[in-house]
Amino acid sequence: MSVDQATVGKIAKLARIAMPDDDVAALVPELNNILAWVDQLAEVDVTGVEPMTAVIPNRMVLRADVVDADPLTGGNRRDDILANAPAAQHGFFGVPKVIE
Amino acid sequence: MTSLTELTVAQIRDGHRAGDFSAVEVAEAFNANVAGARALNAFIVETPEHALHAAEQADADRAAGTLKPLSAVPIGMKDLFATKGVQTTAASHILEGFVPPYESTVSQKLWDAGAGMLGKLNMDQFAMGSSNETSYFGNVLSPWRSNDGSNAALAPGGSSGGSASAVAARLCPAATGTDTGGSIRQPAAFTGISGIKPTYGRCSRWGIVAFASSLDQAGPMARDVRDCAILLGVMAGHDAKDATSLNLPVPDWEAALQADLRGKKVGIPREYRLDGMDAAIAAMWDKGAAMLTDAGAEIVDITLPHTKYALPAYYIIAPAEASSNLARYDGVRYGLRDLSDGAGLQDMYAATRAAGFGAEVKRRIMIGTYVLSAGFYDAYYTQAQKVRTLIARDFAHAFTQCDVILAPTAPSAAFALGERSADPLAMYLNDVFAVPASLAGLPAMSVPAALSADGLPLGLQIIGNMFDEQGVLNAGLALEQRAGFTARAEKWW
Numbered sequence: 001m002s003v004d005q006a007t008v009g010k011i012a013k014l015a016r017i018a019m020p021d022d023d024v025a026a027l028v029p030e031l032n033n034i035l036a037w038v039d040q041l042a043e044v045d046v047t048g049v050e051p052m053t054a055v056i057p058n059r060m061v062l063r064a065d066v067v068d069a070d071p072l073t074g075g076n077r078r079d080d081i082l083a084n085a086p087a088a089q090h091g092f093f094g095v096p097k098v099i100e
Numbered sequence: 101m102t103s104l105t106e107l108t109v110a111q112i113r114d115g116h117r118a119g120d121f122s123a124v125e126v127a128e129a130f131n132a133n134v135a136g137a138r139a140l141n142a143f144i145v146e147t148p149e150h151a152l153h154a155a156e157q158a159d160a161d162r163a164a165g166t167l168k169p170l171s172a173v174p175i176g177m178k179d180l181f182a183t184k185g186v187q188t189t190a191a192s193h194i195l196e197g198f199v200p201p202y203e204s205t206v207s208q209k210l211w212d213a214g215a216g217m218l219g220k221l222n223m224d225q226f227a228m229g230s231s232n233e234t235s236y237f238g239n240v241l242s243p244w245r246s247n248d249g250s251n252a253a254l255a256p257g258g259s260s261g262g263s264a265s266a267v268a269a270r271l272c273p274a275a276t277g278t279d280t281g282g283s284i285r286q287p288a289a290f291t292g293i294s295g296i297k298p299t300y301g302r303c304s305r306w307g308i309v310a311f312a313s314s315l316d317q318a319g320p321m322a323r324d325v326r327d328c329a330i331l332l333g334v335m336a337g338h339d340a341k342d343a344t345s346l347n348l349p350v351p352d353w354e355a356a357l358q359a360d361l362r363g364k365k366v367g368i369p370r371e372y373r374l375d376g377m378d379a380a381i382a383a384m385w386d387k388g389a390a391m392l393t394d395a396g397a398e399i400v401d402i403t404l405p406h407t408k409y410a411l412p413a414y415y416i417i418a419p420a421e422a423s424s425n426l427a428r429y430d431g432v433r434y435g436l437r438d439l440s441d442g443a444g445l446q447d448m449y450a451a452t453r454a455a456g457f458g459a460e461v462k463r464r465i466m467i468g469t470y471v472l473s474a475g476f477y478d479a480y481y482t483q484a485q486k487v488r489t490l491i492a493r494d495f496a497h498a499f500t501q502c503d504v505i506l507a508p509t510a511p512s513a514a515f516a517l518g519e520r521s522a523d524p525l526a527m528y529l530n531d532v533f534a535v536p537a538s539l540a541g542l543p544a545m546s547v548p549a550a551l552s553a554d555g556l557p558l559g560l561q562i563i564g565n566m567f568d569e570q571g572v573l574n575a576g577l578a579l580e581q582r583a584g585f586t587a588r589a590e591k592w593w
Contacts, residue, residue, distance in 0.1 A: 001476070001479070003470065007470075008466070011466050011469050011470050011473070012466065013450075014469050014473060015423060015453075015465050015466060015469040016427075016430070016446070016449040016450045016453055017450060017453045017454050017457070017462055017465065017466070018447075018450035018451050018453070018454035019454065019462075027463070027466060030463065030524060031463075031466060031467065031470070033524070033525055034415065034467060034524065034525060035467075035470075037412060037415075037525060038412040038413075038415055038416055038480070038484075040408075040409065040412055041409055041412050041413060041416070041480075041483050041484060041487055042479070042483065044406070044409055044483075044486075044487050044490065046483065046486040046487065046490070049486045049489050049490060050486070050489060051482050051485030051486045051488075051489065052485045052486075052488040052489045052492065053485075054344075055300050055314055055315075055488075055492070055539075055540065055541035056299060056300050056301050056344075056346065056541045056566055058301060058344060058346060058347075059347075060343060061347075063340060070340070070341065072202055072341075073341065077201075080201035080202075081201075081433075083199070083201055084197075084198050084199065084200075084201075084433070084434035084435070085432070085433055085434060086431060086432075086434075086435070086436070086437035087437065093432050093433060095432055095445055095448070096439060096443060096444055096445050096447075096448055097444075098444065098445050
């Protein structure tokens with residue numbers, strides 16, 4: 001499969017990366033090169049093969065249903081969480097006005 | 101007395117315990133080497149005070165009789181590990197200035213064991229790269245120079261290039277690395293040091309900036325196999341904060357190290373012998389098999405039929421996971437924000453990500469977004485995950501016939517910076533021998549084994565069955581003892 005300029009532009013939009021037309025154009029042959037190479041996977045017979053979901057067999061466990069069970073990742077850490085925000089305001093993450 | 105910065109982790113630990121030197125002397129010696137090697141650009145942040153503080157504690161602990169496993173040992177920390185109060189960027193612009201309010205599980209274990217931090221090590225941006233040329237903070241230089249008289253700056257490998265360069269140049273006795281598709285093993289091979297990626301799940305991923313979560317594993321990089329065993333023993337262990345963390349006891353790998361391989365079978369995968377393989381690499385591989393035979397092992401021919409599909413499968417799965425993981429960098433919660441006057445929320449996301457991600461990161465996010473998009477998901481992503489199942493089955497079958505697998509780590513010695521950066525595919529091919537074990541979650545290590553015709557290090561890789569780090573380390577030790585690799589980069593920096 002291959003991509004054209006319109007498709008690459010659409011992918012950039014989906015990926016939320018602003019991209020001038022020149023950059024989109026430059027990516028078209030690069031992505032096509034990579035896609036042509038990964039296309040060889042199509043020749044592998046995968047009849048009856050399940051896609052991998054866990055690389056090493058591991059049993060999932062449930063933790064006890066306790067509030068703030070882990071002091072590091074529990075609640076009441078607002079200031080820590082906001083400390084790196086580019087625009088924290090009044091105890092919230094600040095974002096531009098959204099009008100829909 | 102040997103210069104303190106020439107000592108291995110084990111020598112520092114044991115010498116400090118015996119009273120041969122103080123931990124503060126060790127920390128000061130390494131701090132000086134770090135400060136004197138800025139030409140290598142191995143560190144993004146230097147933290148001499150952290151190393152000194154841990155050293156003072158180590159000296160106090162010695163006096164009090166409460167020494168810990170890594171007391172007196174200063175290490176370098178790859179900038180992918182969140183370190184409380186110390187900038188953590190994954191070598192990206194989008195995380196520049198990010199100061200974590202928490203510590204990654206693996207780094208916390210190292211500090212709890214008494215280690216000190218010399219600084220945060222440069223790397224490929226978000227661990228995406230094989231040459232350390234994608235860092236926002238500039239290329240890391242290998243301390244090695246080829247003997248062809250060119251004096252060209254060489255790539256230390258990637259993504260853990262700062263770790264590799266720093267250990268090889270004696271800026272730290274050991275460093276942490278992470279390996280998603282060869283990022284510990286390939287740079288270790290390029291710089292003549294050792295490094296091990298354990299079984300997926302051995303080391304907690306909590307607090308490690310995520311690249312491809314089903315592949316990412318932390319591991320140590322050091323000058324020899326024993327040091328890798330020591331460090332890994334501290335870094336590994338169950339962590340309830342990582343759902344994929346293995347709830348298994350951590351063996352005492354160092355204590356059980358032994359190079360007698362009698363009764364062991366070593367598989368040589370025939371598919372790894374590529375057409376046009378570099379003659380020096382092929383010769384080293386043959387010599388490696390002879391060394392393991394000398395250690396008592398029996399060499400067996402094995403087949404891993406889906407090997408050629410590992411790299412293409414990886415370049416679907418890893419970008420797919422990356423595109424999802426890196427969705428979190430949106431200019432809202434941390435890191436960079438690019439907001440022009442009058443811009444809306446969507447504009448801010450797109451502008452922030454355009455300004456904050458480097459070219460290779462964008463390329464992989466784009467590939468990942470495409471292969472996960474409606475209409476293409478099954479053809480690419482599901483197909484790649486099925487191929488991954490087949491690759492894991494190949495290994496499972498091979499391990500019914502052998503105990504460990506021997507292969508080269510990388511298809512060539514280190515190349516010059518800039519030599520391959522124009523062609524993403526050529527760069528990806530560097531990891532052709534490393535990626536299959538990553539896809540199967542298996543432990544694998546690189547040990548320095550020979551020099552190329554140009555006088556550059558070449559590494560041999562040992563791949564083990566799941567949970568068998570001991571088998572990998574023991575075979576690595578057998579190689580190390582016989583290869584007698586003592587070459588080192590001559591100081592020019």
